[in-house]
Amino acid sequence: MTTPERAPAPGPSVEPGSGEAGPPREAPQSGPPAALPAPREPPTEDGWHRLHPLTPLVRGWKVVAAMLVVVGQQRGGELVDAGLPSRQEALFSLGLLFGVAVLAGVYAVLAWRRARYRVDAEALQLQTGVLFRQERQARLDRLQAVDVVRPLLGRFLGLAELKLEVAGGRGSGVRLSLLREHEAQELRNTLLARAAGVAYEGELAPQAPEHEILAVPVARSVESLLRSGTTLTLGGALVAVVVAVVVTGQAAVLAAVIPILLGLISATWHRFTTTFGFRVATSPDGIRLHHGLLTTRSQTVPPGRVQAVRVSQPLLWRGRDWWQLQVNVAGYEGRGNGEEGQADENVLLTVGSRAEALRVLHLAVPALSPDDAGPVSAGLTGRGPEGGFVPAPRSSRWVDPVGWRRHGVQVLDHALLLRRGALGRQLDVVPHARTQSLALTQGPLQRRLSLVTFVVHSTRGPVTPTVEHLAPDVARRLLDQQAARARTARGAAGDADHGRWMVGR
Amino acid sequence: MTRVAGTDPFQPDDVTWRPVSDRLALARRIIAAVLCGAVAVLCLVLGTLAGPAWLDLGAVAALGVLVWVWWLTGRQVAALGYAEREDDLLVRKGVSFRSVVVVPYGRMQFVDVQAGPLARRLGFASVQLHTASPGTDASIPGLVPDEAARLRDRLARLGEARLAGL
Numbered sequence: 001m002t003t004p005e006r007a008p009a010p011g012p013s014v015e016p017g018s019g020e021a022g023p024p025r026e027a028p029q030s031g032p033p034a035a036l037p038a039p040r041e042p043p044t045e046d047g048w049h050r051l052h053p054l055t056p057l058v059r060g061w062k063v064v065a066a067m068l069v070v071v072g073q074q075r076g077g078e079l080v081d082a083g084l085p086s087r088q089e090a091l092f093s094l095g096l097l098f099g100v101a102v103l104a105g106v107y108a109v110l111a112w113r114r115a116r117y118r119v120d121a122e123a124l125q126l127q128t129g130v131l132f133r134q135e136r137q138a139r140l141d142r143l144q145a146v147d148v149v150r151p152l153l154g155r156f157l158g159l160a161e162l163k164l165e166v167a168g169g170r171g172s173g174v175r176l177s178l179l180r181e182h183e184a185q186e187l188r189n190t191l192l193a194r195a196a197g198v199a200y201e202g203e204l205a206p207q208a209p210e211h212e213i214l215a216v217p218v219a220r221s222v223e224s225l226l227r228s229g230t231t232l233t234l235g236g237a238l239v240a241v242v243v244a245v246v247v248t249g250q251a252a253v254l255a256a257v258i259p260i261l262l263g264l265i266s267a268t269w270h271r272f273t274t275t276f277g278f279r280v281a282t283s284p285d286g287i288r289l290h291h292g293l294l295t296t297r298s299q300t301v302p303p304g305r306v307q308a309v310r311v312s313q314p315l316l317w318r319g320r321d322w323w324q325l326q327v328n329v330a331g332y333e334g335r336g337n338g339e340e341g342q343a344d345e346n347v348l349l350t351v352g353s354r355a356e357a358l359r360v361l362h363l364a365v366p367a368l369s370p371d372d373a374g375p376v377s378a379g380l381t382g383r384g385p386e387g388g389f390v391p392a393p394r395s396s397r398w399v400d401p402v403g404w405r406r407h408g409v410q411v412l413d414h415a416l417l418l419r420r421g422a423l424g425r426q427l428d429v430v431p432h433a434r435t436q437s438l439a440l441t442q443g444p445l446q447r448r449l450s451l452v453t454f455v456v457h458s459t460r461g462p463v464t465p466t467v468e469h470l471a472p473d474v475a476r477r478l479l480d481q482q483a484a485r486a487r488t489a490r491g492a493a494g495d496a497d498h499g500r501w502m503v504g505r
Numbered sequence: 506m507t508r509v510a511g512t513d514p515f516q517p518d519d520v521t522w523r524p525v526s527d528r529l530a531l532a533r534r535i536i537a538a539v540l541c542g543a544v545a546v547l548c549l550v551l552g553t554l555a556g557p558a559w560l561d562l563g564a565v566a567a568l569g570v571l572v573w574v575w576w577l578t579g580r581q582v583a584a585l586g587y588a589e590r591e592d593d594l595l596v597r598k599g600v601s602f603r604s605v606v607v608v609p610y611g612r613m614q615f616v617d618v619q620a621g622p623l624a625r626r627l628g629f630a631s632v633q634l635h636t637a638s639p640g641t642d643a644s645i646p647g648l649v650p651d652e653a654a655r656l657r658d659r660l661a662r663l664g665e666a667r668l669a670g671l
Contacts, residue, residue, distance in 0.1 A: 167637060330637055436612050436638035440514055441604040452514055457638035464640065476514035483593055483607050490611060 048116045055115075055178045056108030058153055063104040067097065117176055119190060124164055126174050138174045140195040142166045144331040145301045147345065148184050152294045160184040164191060165331025167459075173331055192285040192300060196501050208283040213363065214356050216278040216349075220322075224351035225272055227316035234264045275350040280360055286501075287363055289348070299345060303501050305329050306364045307434045308458040308465055309348065311357055311380060312426045323357035323380070325349040327364060328461030346462050354380065367414030367431045375410050379419045379427040384408075389419060395449040396469035409454065409467045409478065414489065416456065416482065418467045428465040430456050432489035438482055440475050454478055515603050520595060522586035528627045529647025530582040534575055535623065541571035587645050592667070594634065594660070596643045606643045611667035612636045616660050618653050632656050 071093075110130045117126045124138045147163040154160055161177040162184045179187065186204050193205035200206060225231065237257060244253045276293035286302035307328040317323070325348035332345045349360045358376065362368050368376070378387020385391050389408035396404040403422035410417040416435075418428040439455040446452065452475035456465040470478070545564040552560030580600045588595040597605040613634050620630035630653040633644040648656065 435609075436636040437606060437608040437641045437643065439604055439606040439640075439642075441602070442515065444601045447601075447603070455640070457636065457640040459637045460639050472514045476517065479514065479605070479607060483609060487592055487609060487611070 046118070047120070048118045051112060051115050051117070051176065052159055052178050052180055052183075053112065054157055054159060056105065056112045058151075058157070058159065058178060059111075060101070060105045060108040061153070063108075064097075064101045067100060071097070117174075119187070119194070121194060124174055124191060126176065136174055138164050138166045138172075140191060143191065143195040143302065144305045145299060145329050145345075146188050146191055147300070148188055148298045150181065150292075150296045154178055155296070162187055165329070167330040188300065192302065195302065196285060208285045210281045210283045210288055212279060212281045213359065214280050214349075214352065216275075216351060218276070220351055221272070221275060221278070223320075224317065224322060225268055227314070227320075228268075229314060229316075230264055230268050230271075232316070234261070234268070237261060237264070271344075274344040275347065278347075278350045280349060280363075282363060287348070291344075291350070297345070301327075301329055301364075303366070306431075307461070308428060308430045308456075308463040309361060309364050310426060310428050310463040311361060312421075313380070313424065315423045317351070321354050322351050323349070323354060324351055325357055325360055325364070326462045328458045328463045330459040333460060361429065365415055365429055365431055367433070368429070369413065372412050372415075375412060375417060376427070376429075379408075379410065379417045380425065382408075382419070383422075389417070390470070390474055392467075392469040393451070393471045396451055398449055399445060399451070399469060404469065407467055407469050409470065409474075411478075411481070411485070416465070418454075418456070418465045420467065428456075428463055430458060430465050432482070432485045434458070435482065435486040438479055438486075440479055452476075456482075515597060515605055520588045520590070522588050522595075522597065525582060525585045525587075525645065525647035526629050526649050526652075527582070528629045528649075529585075530578050532623050532627050532629070532647075533578045533582070537571055537574040537578065541567045541574070582647065585645070585647065589656075589659070594643065596634075596645055604642075606641065608634050608636060608641060608643045609667070610660065610663040613660060613664040616657050616664075618657050620650075629653075632660075634660065 107130065111128070114130055114133070115126070115128045117124065119125075121140075123140055125135065126138075127133065127135045143164065144167050145165040147165075149161045149163060150159070151161065158181050159178040160181045161175060162179060163173055163175050165173040176184070176187070185207070189207045190205040192208065193200055198205065237260060241253060241257050241261075245251060273293040274295070274297075275291055278291040279289070281288040281290070283300075285300055286305065287300070289297075289299040289301075291297055307330060309328075310326045311323050312326070313323050326346050327348040328346070348364055349357060352360065354377075358373065361376070375387050375389070378389060382389060383391075383405040385408075387410070389410045392400075392404050392407035394404075396407065400407070403420065406420055406422045406425070408419045410419075414432055416430045416432065418430070420426050436457040436459065439457065441453045441455060442451070446469065449469075450472055451469040452472050453466060453468045454470055454475050458465055545567040548560050548563035548567065552558060552563070577600070581598075584600050584603070585598050587597070592611075593607050593609045595605060595607055597603070614637055615635050617633040617635065618630050619633070624630060628649060629647050630650055631644055631646040632648055632653050635641065636643075645656070
């Protein structure tokens with residue numbers, strides 16, 4: 001299947017699927033550079049490929065840098081207090097550092113030598129591990145998303161990481177780190193084409209044409225950050241510090257809050273760099289997202305992979321009528337992973353006007369018809385029974401005096417809308433076909449007021465669709481009917497299996 | 506199905522709930538008794554040997570907690586129930602914080618059957634259903650082993666027959 005020779009450049013003779021309606025795949029528009037790309041790492045045997053030989057350098061460098069930071073933190077204070085260490089001690093420390101660096105380097109080289117990957121018609125296989133060998137096989141028909149990530153150092157060297165997410169729970173994805181940039185893109189195209197069931201000639205799949213929907217201007221991005229809760233906290237903290245210093249007359253208060261300030265600033269900076277230059281595009285392979293200032297990320301979420309969408313608006317975005325979109329995709333792990341960039345992969349739109357947000361929402365949930373615009377708008381800003389929502393009964397004001405009018409639910413033909421939040425507004429959209437399971441819950445207070453909370457279980461991610469404080473009969477009817485609707489929607493032709501999305505188009 | 510049966514969504518009339526085994530209550534009570542007993546004995550010993558006299562009250566409190574847990578366990582276990590409908594499984598639980606979960610068979614990813622040492626001795630096991638959502642809390646504790654095995658096999662069969670991807 002794959003041979004050491006380079007493939008001919010993908011030409012316009014390529015067959016698009018088998019269909020007539022589907023947009024044809026053409027020669028790449030913005031894909032690999034026009035110049036002849038450097039040859040791929042030659043496959044060792046049976047189509048196995050190595051990762052890029054600079055991988056150990058990039059990875060080993062991280063270890064050494066982390067170590068330097070730790071040593072710096074440990075010894076920095078002593079240096080200030082006690083002055084420069086003796087020559088002997090300095091030599092010893094340097095030797096130790098060097099030794100660890102060499103060890104890390106050797107390990108990284110070994111890890112590189114042992115890592116290899118292969119793509120066949122069914123799956124992407126990756127073998128890794130020095131002492132404990134691991135062989136992972138990601139089935140392409142279970143593919144949920146493909147990301148190409150370019151870390152800062154990798155960008156200088158023209159390297160990129162390819163992440164393939166499959167529906168398998170925590171940590172089930174495959175990371176190919178690092179590949180040449182064009183190689184990562186070609187591989188992504190190949191994986192998507194094979195998962196979509198596109199027939200193509202030659203060794204390399206052509207890049208699916210991309211159509212840009214919107215780009216978030218930097219100025220708006222910055223303003224949206226300034227209007228966020230973090231900035232509010234930051235401003236409040238600064239005022240508190242100034243007041244404290246003035247009142248107590250002691251500058252020592254400053255030292256106590258500096259770590260908190262640094263934390264807030266670094267969080268804001270992180271958010272700024274990861275969402276910088278956010279662009280949303282469509283392609284036959286699904287939604288494409290491009291973003292990042294230092295580490296850049298190109299995400300591809302194929303059709304039907306979106307499990308749930310949350311449209312939300314923090315309090316301070318109201319004046320601008322700006323909205324944010326978050327998404328649950330199986331494989332994307334959502335918040336709380338701690339790894340850099342993890343929390344950002346669930347963002348579908350960092351900040352956009354209402355029209356833009358609705359446009360992206362329709363892209364993500366194609367099941368929404370244009371007729372649903374009214375209900376969706378009512379879900380964004382409406383209160384009470386506006387736009388056909390079933391609101392929470394009046395008795396719920398005892399448990400939620402501020403937001404009770406916003407709690408509401410509406411069933412559309414193909415999706416469920418769940419609305420909440422009076423200050424910061426939220427609307428969750430769950431396609432019926434993507435409902436995992438349902439639940440009703442009731443606490444003692446709710447029981448006294450005769451209220452029930454309705455919960456839809458979605459895959460792991462930032463969107464947790466819930467409506468609190470519904471009337472019992474409404475909740476009961478929802479539970480029964482929604483279970484039936486989810487079943488019918490899943491049974492509908494073509495929805496049961498979204499693998500091979502280009503076949504039969 | 507669209508008929509709204511009764512006013513209480515947690516006690517629908519058109520669903521026949523199957524209760525779980527009483528042995529679960531027994532097991533939970535044994536654990537509570539051992540823990541509370543240990544605390545009571547510790548309080549008594551310390552109070553008699555060294556500590557202040559109010560430590561004896563701790564023993565009384567521990568016994569009080571035991572009585573409360575004893576009573577609560579009975580109600581909790583009685584509130585547990587499951588129902589196998591044609592297309593989905595219903596699991597309900599809770600006395601003051603009540604919940605009912607509906608898991609469509611086609612959404613099940615895998616089924617766990619677990620039994621700890623005490624559960625094995627008393628003769629029961631718990632069955633837990635997993636979907637692609639981490640939020641699905643559908644565990645049925647306290648099934649007699651035959652019933653657990655039957656349920657597991659039936660769920661696996663139905664899940665396979667109706668598997669609907671994600």
